Amino acid sequence: MRHLTTLLLLCSATFPVSAFAASQSDDIAALRREMLEMRAQMQNQITDLRRQLSKERSLRRQFELAQARSPHGEDAGSKIRAPRGVLQASRRTGPERSGVAVLGGTQAVAQSAPANSASSAASKPVPALPQNAPMTSGSVQLASAQARGEGRPSNPQVAYDTHLIPPPDHGLNMSLADFRRATRTAETVDIGGIRIGFPAGRPTIASSDGLYAFSVGLVMHLDIGGFPSSGGSAQGQTGRFPKMNENARRLRLPLTWRYGNLLANLTPEWGRTVDGTAGLYEANMVYSGIHNSQFTVGYYQPRVTMQDSESSNGFILMERASVSEVVRLIAAGDTRLSIGGRTHQNRWYLGAYLTGQTYGDRTNDPTVSDSQMGGLLRVAGRPVATRHMDVHLGMSSTMSFKRNQTSQGRVLSLSDRPETRLTNERLISSGTIADVGKVWAVGPELAFRYDRALIQAEYYHIGVDRTANARRKGPAPNLGFEGYYVAGSYTLFGQPRRYSPKDAAFSAPAPKEDFDLWNNQWGALELVGRWSVMDFDSNILKDIPAAVTGGVRGGVQTVWSGGLNWYINRHYRIQLQYSHINATRSQTAGSVNTRGRSINAIGSRIQAAF
DSSP states (O other), X not given: OHHHHHHHHHHHHHHHHHHHHHHHHHHHHHHHHHHHHHHHHHHHHHHHHHHHHHHHHHHHHHHHHHHHHOSSGGGGGGGSOOOHHHHHHHHOOSOOOTTEEEETTEEEEOOOSOGGGHHHHHHSOOOOOOTTSOOOTTOEEEOOOOOTTOOOOOOTHHHHHHHTSOOOSSOOOOOHHHHHHHHHTSEEEEETTEEEEOGGGSOEEEETTSSEEEEEOOEEEEEEEEEEEOOOGGGTOOOOOOSSEEEEEEEEOOEEEEETTEEEEEEXXXXXXXXXXXXXXXXXXXXXXXXXXXXXXXXEOOOXXXXXXXXXXXXXXXXXXXXXXXXXXXXXXXXXXXXXXXXXXXXXEEEEEEEEEETTHHHHOTXXXXXXXXXXXXXXXXXXXXXXXXXXXXXXXXXXXXXXXETTEEOEEEEEOSSOSSOOOOSEEEEEEOSEEEEEEEEEEEEEEETTEEEEEEEEEEEEEEOHHHHHHSOOOOEEEEEEEEEEEEEEESBOOOEETTTTEEOOOBOSSOOBGGGTBOOEEEEEEEEEEEEEEESOBTTBOHHHHTOEEEEEEEEEEEEEEEESSSSXXXXXXXXXXXXXXXXXXXXXXXXXXXXEEEEEEEEEEO
């Protein structure tokens, strides 16, 4: 009887526990089903918000493109009506409610409400708060700009340059007003009064008013290619022209510190002509407080010639034409000690610099006892500026008043590679010219754009004045070299090249939409070509040796190039290029080109720019 009672008590305790466990399992399963349903609804809502965001960004980009097409400078912006989403974004510069994210005019409200109410909550408009209201930490917005001491922004063309084309290949030099305007149209995160964003496509940390800022950029150009045929070896000529080669052409980290309209730029370089050697690209200070003007002191690349004024992130071909490269090395070029500035309006440009030696001259030649002095002047006009047509007329000049004084005296040596850095060989050269007085170059710039087609050309005469001491030693006439090129491009799809008044040159094409295979978006594609000639023959008579006339038989190089540029988006580009190079014999280029040479080259470049 006792055992029967115990058994009954155990059964009565077990049945409720089992029933409770079964009920709890049903509740958990139901809760899981509800969570899965909520997750699916939230994913649908996120997809809808992303579509709205993409649409608003597209509208904003169309508005910027419309501004860029206007030829009337500062007055053009008032004649263009922005899309509704863009107007909402530009007016709502004040901070938003807690938990609100504003991206390109699209509003999304994060709430803890059930998932089935997420759609209506997200689509509900959020009232704008006063402009000076404190911003909630962690929210994302189009940053506002105050007008205190910033000066006037540049004309609307800068909107095209700032937001659509690749970022510059150097430290930033935009004014405080332009920086604030760029910040207004770039998504930023405000955390405790510090803004983190991408104005001008460059990662930047700034104070809430933009007065303090620090930017970190990237320039990465990786070249791959080779020479299917190099000719000349049968005649005993030498030279390294590999079938396949690689080169890190540019590896830069542009660093910019800003306080108001004063900027300090420091850009280390790990690329250059032959990779593997660390160096410096620039170290300078810039004042940009005067409207449409920048004044620079320090190691800098002062721009001379139209092609030198283009960013390397937007070059038509992988390298500059030889004449542009030779001219800029007389008294300009990379890392040149410079003091001067440039200014522009929508129809004209003026730049002038006083220059010295380049960074590292005394390390490369410890015998330098007196530094080079030189200068450059560039003026350009834009007599025709319409939506479909631009005409550029300009003149560039540069002079080295005195060369570096070394153990060899004041000497000059000019040369260039065959418009590719996949080899370090030179087919033409001036040789080493001793007892040099002044070296100068001057020439015109011409460019014409019609809709998607662009053609540009430059010609330069290079003069070398010899000293009286050179003439006492023997025949030493003044020498003259020359070079020229004609280049063209046609944008197959995407936004074509546009004129940049601040550079007096044409900027890169801009993708209307970023490359997206699944949505049939392909960025921008450009067909390009160039004919280039560089002549280092001077004072040469047909049957008389150069040593008798005092001339130079340095050779004439002619390069025909063609290729394609694919802009995946504003930050990434792929270039493909073919070049055919002919060079007449040279007595100053060593054994590489003693009988004349014909070479074919194929190259490609993978580019990243931030």
